[in-house]
Amino acid sequence: MGAALHDRQAPRGQEALREDVWRVAGAVVDPEIPVLSIADLGVLRDVSVADGRIEVAITPTYSGCPAMNMIALEIELALEKAGFGPVQVKTVLSPAWTTDWMTEEGRQKLKDYGIAPPAKGGGRRALFGEDEVACPQCGSIDTTEIAAFGSTSCKSLWQCRSCREPFDYFKCH
Structure with missing residues (x-):
């Protein structure tokens, strides 16, 4: 997986790679409301790419939202399937989702x-x-x-x- 990330990074640049990761991660659907993606909801907060690692930040719609573990797993799977990796998904609680x-x-x-x-x-x-x-x-x-x-x-x-x-x-x- 690391080689796939490196191959994508070299010719396209960090910002293009970040946009690709955002597009793939943002298409993950909310398991409780399957017509909405996490980008639609505003749950996808940030994507960073540095030193061959991808970090995706998500914010729950409320503390204790049971869907967050499934969303994190679906992000990891979607990015792996698209050839990105390694991926870390972190939950960010502040600022609180609105x-x-x-x-x-x-x-x-x-x-x-x-x-x-x-x-x-x-x-x-x-x-x-x-x-x-x-x-x-x-x-x-x-x-x-x-x-x-x-x-x-x-x-x-x-x-x-x-x-x-x-x-x-x-x-x-």
């Missing part, structure tokens, strides 16, 4: 999947109970939270009063 790190494309993917995406910059409003959550089915903001936790800990369960459909809401952090 929904503001999600891409607009990721927010749209959530909505299309039936999960209400967090509003950009919505974390502070959510702290004070001022969240307006639009129903991903009909778009109405006449919605109410019915449970603090939905299908996973990073989501809450809501219901639309207009169309009556229940839906998950990706919580703001």
